[in-house]
Amino acid sequence: MAQMNLLQAINNALDIAMAENDSALCFGEDVGHFGGVFRATSGLQEKYGKARCFNTPLVEQGIIGFANGLAAQGSTPIAEIQFADYIFPAFDQIVNESAKFRYRSGNEFNVGNLTIRTPYGGGIAGGLYHSQSPEAYFAHTPGLKIVVPRNPYQAKGLLLASIRDDNPVIFFEPKRLYRASVGEVPEEDYQLPIGKAEVTQQGSDISLLAWGAQMEIIEKAAEMAKKDGISCEIIDLRTILPWDVETIANSVLKTGRLLISQEAPLTAGFASEIAATIQQECFLHLESPIERVCGIDTPYPLSLEKEHAADHLKVYEAIKRSINY
């Protein structure tokens, strides 16, 4: 085991993937010699050459179009979009091409080898265009898998699984935790399952569900609630699509209450989808309405970040609201 931060864990996963597979390529804006603006690809060009780890022009639709072609050809592209806020120029290539390649061709062709990595989320004084959490846009598109790790150990295991998964995967990296989150990470190869949520803390009164950087927030709120004698079960969704209904439903059948917290704005976020499904699965077992604690429905602001965000205090208040319903 080694101490790694989240970026080092990602770099380590990319290194393993490129070492085992000659057709694996890492590319995007500034990912070559510079190692990416966050340094996630540091050292890979030196190790694997400019043909396999390279800078692209500033053209997101080109990066993902190029990656789709590479994947259809049989290569294993791992494309970086520098910030998730800038994934939208590539939206057509992702939702109309990556997601539909296999279906529209009757499996004559597919881009299953494609992985798109992108840093998402706020809390870094990034303002409107360096803070968004756009997972829900992609979750509405059948054919994609969407994965969000919460710490370095998860990041390495889930990224390796994403690269090796035979479907196009968007891998959202919580950039607030890139250097803030440090933990024990095995140096050897391992994978964590895609499509499976993880119960990180057992509890009996309420189930708290989040993903990515939001996990820290609900853990903090659960600590506060514990002092009030409230026992929280904590679940990390880990995969937004396809998502693990069974684990969440089983937890809610036990606790009778569910709180979902996401960084993204409230309206039509993925929390809404979860709430609708769980009320159907667990209707007669629910003791209170399902709580959603989310960003407010504004663009992500710069100076009033804390007010906008679904912080631990808002989650704590919602826990009590649910318990006292």
Add this chain to the structure above:
Amino acid sequence: MNTDIYKEGPVVHNAAFIDGHSVEIPILKILQQDGTVYDGAELPDINEEHAVKIYKALAFHRALDERMIGAQRQGRISFYMAALGEEAASVGGAAGLEAQDMIMAQYREQGALIYRGFSLEDFMNQMFSNEKDLGKGRQMPIHYGSNALNYMTISSPLGTQIPQAAGYAYGQKLQGKDAVTLCYFGEGAASEGDFHAGLNMAAVHNAPVIFFCRNNGYAISTPSDEQYVGNGIASRGVGYGIKTIRIDGNDILAVLKAVQLARMYALEENKPVIIEAMSYRLGAHSTSDDPSGYRTKEEEEKWHAHDPISRMKSWMLAKNWWNEEQETALFEQLREDILAAVKVAEKIDKPPVEDLVTDVYDQVPEHLQKQLESLKTHIKKYPEAYPFTAGRIK
């Protein structure tokens, strides 16, 4: 910093703007309409057998288009796109490649697929979206694709295949394949962001891709002078630092020559090439379009005189590689075969309901399995509302 990229040009001391229109781009013409070759023209690599194969593909294309427009008007298929007047661009493109080269087309290039040997049955099964369609009945007619023939399945959104072709070709290069990618698109699609993204990516990353623009004068109803300003699509290629050639797209020998040279260059130099084939869309954009609403009969007549198929036929007749008896017999046979194939394909079952949920992912995930089970239960309850699938649910 790499300052070498700032090329020193001639220095002037009085402001002078460069006019894009003044860039002269020659057009390659080899074959004249009467079937004679221009004096001094350099022929492509072609022999009698190859010429007959190309000509038969052109004839098949024309007969198929005529019959399927008819079939659409009779309501037998929902949609069709013909390529009347520009068949030489697609057939000639494929004829200049090797079988291992990938073709990524826009939609009006079924000629390339015909040349590669997609069977009449394959065409029909796709257009009738029956259970034998390689695409499992999921896309509109003419969205063909074949892994075996290295012809990427067509996608409706315009231009998306352009950066994909750059990536595909880059992968071929890295794996040391003796293969290139040829990417077709129209002059309308060259307005899309993906065109600029794809050319730039290919140029910067040295991808062995042949970009083949069919400039047929119209994007649905929009004529090319409302589509772009400047010297066609070729001038854009020059701007991206990509080797560029403009050709007469109705001249099969010019198409063949350009593609043969482009392939050699792309493979040897590992670099992209652009071919702009000047042609004219004689027919409607699709069966949902009526060109009489936006252009004159006189304009169309003028282009009828440039028919690429009759031009090749005249050349073949003069060389004694073809005769009128063969011509009559070929077209009669084609029309008969196509009619018979229509009758077979339209009677084949639609895909089974299970095909709704396969290929979304590599495996059918749990939530889709549940949705399928629930759908089957519903169909069993109202079988008359779902006649294609009700009787076949297991």
